[in-house]
Amino acid sequence: xxxxxxxxxxxYTAQELLTLSPKLNLAGMISVCGAWDLQAMDFExxxxxxxxxxxxxxxLPSYAAIAWYHRRVTRRGDFADFVNxxxxxxxxxxxPALLKGSRLGLEERLDLSAELSGLIGMPSSVVLxxxxxxxxxxxxxxxxxxxxxxxxxxxxTNGDPxxxxxxxxxRALLAQAGIERPDAYxxxxxxxxxxxxxSTSAEWKLGYPGASAPIASVMRARPQFRLFxxxxxxxxEAGFALIENALAHPGIPASRVTLQHYHSGHTPWxxxxxxAKLNDDIRHWIATTAG
Numbered sequence: 689x690x691x692x693x694x695x696x697x698x699x700y701t702a703q704e705l706l707t708l709s710p711k712l713n714l715a716g717m718i719s720v721c722g723a724w725d726l727q728a729m730d731f732e733x734x735x736x737x738x739x740x741x742x743x744x745x746x747x748l749p750s751y752a753a754i755a756w757y758h759r760r761v762t763r764r765g766d767f768a769d770f771v772n773x774x775x776x777x778x779x780x781x782x783x784p785a786l787l788k789g790s791r792l793g794l795e796e797r798l799d800l801s802a803e804l805s806g807l808i809g810m811p812s813s814v815v816l817x818x819x820x821x822x823x824x825x826x827x828x829x830x831x832x833x834x835x836x837x838x839x840x841x842x843x844x845t846n847g848d849p850x851x852x853x854x855x856x857x858x859r860a861l862l863a864q865a866g867i868e869r870p871d872a873y874x875x876x877x878x879x880x881x882x883x884x885x886x887s888t889s890a891e892w893k894l895g896y897p898g899a900s901a902p903i904a905s906v907m908r909a910r911p912q913f914r915l916f917x918x919x920x921x922x923x924x925e926a927g928f929a930l931i932e933n934a935l936a937h938p939g940i941p942a943s944r945v946t947l948q949h950y951h952s953g954h955t956p957w958x959x960x961x962x963x964a965k966l967n968d969d970i971r972h973w974i975a976t977t978a979g
Contacts, residue, residue, distance in 0.1 A: 690899075692926060692954065695722030699899035702906045714906065716914035716977050718970060719899070721954045723926050724934030727896035731823035741786040744821045748782055749774040750927035751808040751827055754842040757922060760809025760831055771921070774807050775929060785820070824924040841953020842922045904939025915945045916973045918966055920952040946973050 690698030698717055705712055723729060728746040752774035755761045763770070785792055785800050792800070798812075800820050805812035808822065809831055815822065828837035836846045844851035862869055907913050917935060919928035928949060935945055948969050950962040957963030 689718040689720070690722060691720045693723045695719040695724055696726075696897055696899045699902040699906075703902040706906060706909055714910055714913060716916065717903070717906075718973075719915070719917045719931075720956065720966070721918060721920055721923055721926050722899060722931060722934075724900060724931050725896065725898040727898070728930040728933065729926065730896065741783070744786060744823075745778045745783040746930040746933060747824060747924070747927040748778040748804075748807065749929040750842075750921070750924060751822065753921040753928075754827075754837070754924075755807070755809030755831065757843060758809070758832060761806065775932075777803065777807060778929060828924065837924075838953070839924045840955065841920070841958070842924050843951075843953060843959075898934065900934045900937035900940060904937055907940060907944060913944065914973075914977045915940070916970060916977075917945065917947045918950060918956060918969070919947070920950050920954060920956055920962070922952065923954040925954040 690696070698719065702714060702717055705714060725742075725746075727740060728742045730740055731743045732740055749771055752761070753767070753771050756763065756767055756770050761770070781803065782800070785796065788796075797816065797820060801812040801816040804810075804815045804820060804822075808815075808827070810822070810827070814830065818826065824839055828839060828842065831837060832845065838844050838846050838848075838851055841851065903915065907915075915935075917931060919926070919931045921928055932947065935942075935947060946969075948966070950956045950959075950966060952959040952962035956966045
């Protein structure tokens with residue numbers, strides 16, 4: 689089982705286990721809001737653009753889901769229809785436009801900004817000013833005037849006492865346990881891992897680490913291997929379309945993948961209904977996989 693970045697660790701652990709113990713009966717893996725592809729999480733500011741456009745279009749469906757939730761877009765049809773439209777736009781319109789780079793004409797840029805605005809709930813002038821590239825931090829600080837959405841669960845704002853993943857919730861839990869701690873709850877430890885060696889082997893030092901390739905390798909070696917993946921519609925740590933795209937890897941058979949979406953953020957069990965559904969889904973998947 690792997691949660692967030694733990695998905696990459698779990699994928700490589702599965703691959704390594706089969707290398708060390710070829711006869712091991714490895715039945716499957718569970719990924720919860722997995723960081724499946726670090727390239728799709730690397731938002732490069734325009735000033736240092738190295739050519740990676742993947743993150744911008746990978747997160748667009750998440751922005752659309754969040755804008756719908758906060759009523760910042762015109763609601764036509766239902767939530768599923770709107771999100772599906774955002775998926776199609778990201779794959780068929782937005783990604784090709786970003787790949788054009790400076791070859792995209794002014795009229796095309798204006799049209800793209802207008803279309804993006806209708807999906808993510810931000811003024812087209814703001815989108816155009818950002819060169820049609822919106823990163824999660826900017827989105828969270830500009831979607832709702834005067835408020836900062838939580839990257840971990842954009843259903844909530846930072847400082848919202850109802851935010852189950854924020855510092856307020858952490859302090860409430862400590863108070864219930866009778867523990868006093870002056871320090872704030874840290875959602876990540878990126879500074880501690882700044883010097884981490886992300887290379888996947890002694891021979892391969894380039895590129896971005898991801899979980900798709902090692903899982904594809906395991907699935908080729910073990911025809912019985914199954915995968916359960918969970919993702920949250922309002923997760924801006926690992927967007928749900930990022931996970932969908934990673935699981936579309938040609939070496940991962942769709943028939944052996946169970947992908948479930950939850951109305952939650954990066955940690956589904958912190959939202960009661962989503963947590964209960966995740967619990968039921970995993971139990972059912974284990975029972976059917978073992979059977």
